[in-house]
Amino acid sequence: MERLVLARMADGGPEVFASIQGEGVSMGVPSTFVRLAICNLRCAWCDTAYTWDWKRFDRAASTVTLTPDEVAEAVRGLAPRNVVLTGGEPLLQRRQLAPLAERLKGEGYRLEVETNGTVGPGPLGELVDQFNVSPKLAHSGNAGLRRIVPAVLQELAATGRAWFKFVVASPADLEEVREVCRAAGAEPGRVVLMPEGTTAAVLAERGRWLAEACTREGYRFSTRLHILLWGDRRGV
Numbered sequence: 001m002e003r004l005v006l007a008r009m010a011d012g013g014p015e016v017f018a019s020i021q022g023e024g025v026s027m028g029v030p031s032t033f034v035r036l037a038i039c040n041l042r043c044a045w046c047d048t049a050y051t052w053d054w055k056r057f058d059r060a061a062s063t064v065t066l067t068p069d070e071v072a073e074a075v076r077g078l079a080p081r082n083v084v085l086t087g088g089e090p091l092l093q094r095r096q097l098a099p100l101a102e103r104l105k106g107e108g109y110r111l112e113v114e115t116n117g118t119v120g121p122g123p124l125g126e127l128v129d130q131f132n133v134s135p136k137l138a139h140s141g142n143a144g145l146r147r148i149v150p151a152v153l154q155e156l157a158a159t160g161r162a163w164f165k166f167v168v169a170s171p172a173d174l175e176e177v178r179e180v181c182r183a184a185g186a187e188p189g190r191v192v193l194m195p196e197g198t199t200a201a202v203l204a205e206r207g208r209w210l211a212e213a214c215t216r217e218g219y220r221f222s223t224r225l226h227i228l229l230w231g232d233r234r235g236v
Ligand code: SF4
Pocket: 039, 040, 041, 042, 043, 045, 046, 047, 048, 049, 087, 088, 089, 116, 136
């Protein structure tokens, strides 16, 4: 059976952990997170660069490979019944994720996938309860990379199970948010905006004007709970 490449924790084990969903439409829901390694984008402010940046991090030390059964066993060892497949970009491993998703769905788990919206869900499509799609805006950097793929965004929107989540750094980003939503066919009511920032002070300052913009334009607002509660720490 094909193996999944996950991020590796300092203790050598896979990054599978229980916490609360820190952002987006499920914010606050107790969840088990499964962090996949590897990403096709290179966001300047990425807070999980250890999953893909092999210039800064040693790949062998930063990743671990497991079978879908081994990942399912790690998930069963934790209490939450909402499972979030995150990354990196988890849909790059969609084929290997399908057997894991089948097992977990068969055992009554609810599945969310966090994705940058550049890779379609493939065989995972019907197995996922909620796609948290986070298209990357120009401020992410990603020069020369295809960070917006309208056909994939439309495919995800058409499932009726996708929420579009944007990290917004300045008011000027809002026009780009509108453009991407038009390209995706995403209604404002399925769009969540959250401030960019890795400290409580920055989140509060940017959150204030962003909340006003959401009120005006009909988007949902989300902060980043895990930053407010624990700062920029890993595995919480
Ligand atoms: S898409 Fe996500 S994981 Fe990939 S570089 Fe950007 S923020 Fe990091």
